[in-house]
Amino acid sequence: xASLDRASEVWSPLLPPPAWCREPGxxxxxxxxxxxxLGAPGLRTRxxxxxxxxxxxxxxxxxxxxxxxxxxxxxxxxxxxxxxVGQGDFxxxxxxxxxxxxxxxxxxxxxxxxxxxxxxxxxPEELEKLAGVVRxxxxxxxxPAVQPLFVTVDPERDDVAAMGRYVREFHPRLLGxxxxxxxxxxxxxxxxxxxxxxxxxxxQDYIVDHSIIIYLLNPDGLFTDYYSRSKTEEQITASVxxxxxxxxxxxx
Amino acid sequence: MTAPSMKERxxxxxxxxxxxxxxxxxxxxxxxxxKFRSIFESSCPQQxxxxxxxxxxxxxxxxxxxxxxxxxxxxxxxx
Numbered sequence: 001x002a003s004l005d006r007a008s009e010v011w012s013p014l015l016p017p018p019a020w021c022r023e024p025g026x027x028x029x030x031x032x033x034x035x036x037x038l039g040a041p042g043l044r045t046r047x048x049x050x051x052x053x054x055x056x057x058x059x060x061x062x063x064x065x066x067x068x069x070x071x072x073x074x075x076x077x078x079x080x081x082x083x084x085v086g087q088g089d090f091x092x093x094x095x096x097x098x099x100x101x102x103x104x105x106x107x108x109x110x111x112x113x114x115x116x117x118x119x120x121x122x123x124p125e126e127l128e129k130l131a132g133v134v135r136x137x138x139x140x141x142x143x144p145a146v147q148p149l150f151v152t153v154d155p156e157r158d159d160v161a162a163m164g165r166y167v168r169e170f171h172p173r174l175l176g177x178x179x180x181x182x183x184x185x186x187x188x189x190x191x192x193x194x195x196x197x198x199x200x201x202x203x204q205d206y207i208v209d210h211s212i213i214i215y216l217l218n219p220d221g222l223f224t225d226y227y228s229r230s231k232t233e234e235q236i237t238a239s240v241x242x243x244x245x246x247x248x249x250x251x252x
Numbered sequence: 253m254t255a256p257s258m259k260e261r262x263x264x265x266x267x268x269x270x271x272x273x274x275x276x277x278x279x280x281x282x283x284x285x286x287k288f289r290s291i292f293e294s295s296c297p298q299q300x301x302x303x304x305x306x307x308x309x310x311x312x313x314x315x316x317x318x319x320x321x322x323x324x325x326x327x328x329x330x331x
Contacts, residue, residue: 118256162255204253
């Protein structure tokens, strides 16, 4: 019948209004916005409800995730705090004869190297590199002063006096650390440092084989990064700067 | 014995470098570099001389190895 002919676009109060003037959610018998004749919700309603429900779900999920991340972060900070106290501790004597342990350096960034004063080339080169890094970091205004530490793996020969003679030739702030064989062994274990004295010659001289690593400790005293022999002064400096920029204390 | 000071280390390294330069220029013929060898031996602790000699051997080996002069033998390559 002519009344049902939509294509004619004839408006008549007897006909249902054209699709574009229908109110949202209004019942309709056909088209995209149509629904069943018994009044089931239109597609737009369904989409709206689904959208709201979905948004609600997403919000709940994001909130739960945020809570989980907060819990994890809290647990991580607790673990860091307890690790900072016990991890990597040492009890040594510096090159002025003063006893030192890791807590003495709390609040400072530390660059730590294990070596020995009778070292032919590697230790002097690494310590020169270390001193260079310290000088570059010192040159930057507003940055905290880094504390360089040199721990001997040859406590038999490297006493306080020997350490003093050695470190002062590299950098005025370089602190030499020595102690008894047990104390040095404890420090070595704390940093997983391998060292082994080689065979002695007629002069009772020997070379100590040891792992060659510069360790970075953060102001909480936590091991943060390490640098092998292949890392240049520039690379180490850049890395330390990055760590400094990102640092947030577990104790603040 | 006290450890060498920075100056003494540098003297030793200089002597070592001179000796090694001589060897490089004479295709590792040690007989041509006796003078440098004796300066080297008097500038460095004995342990260091042994250490640097071993280091030279290692560096030379590494050069040859990287130049591909060491090929696996037929037997091992197919095992």
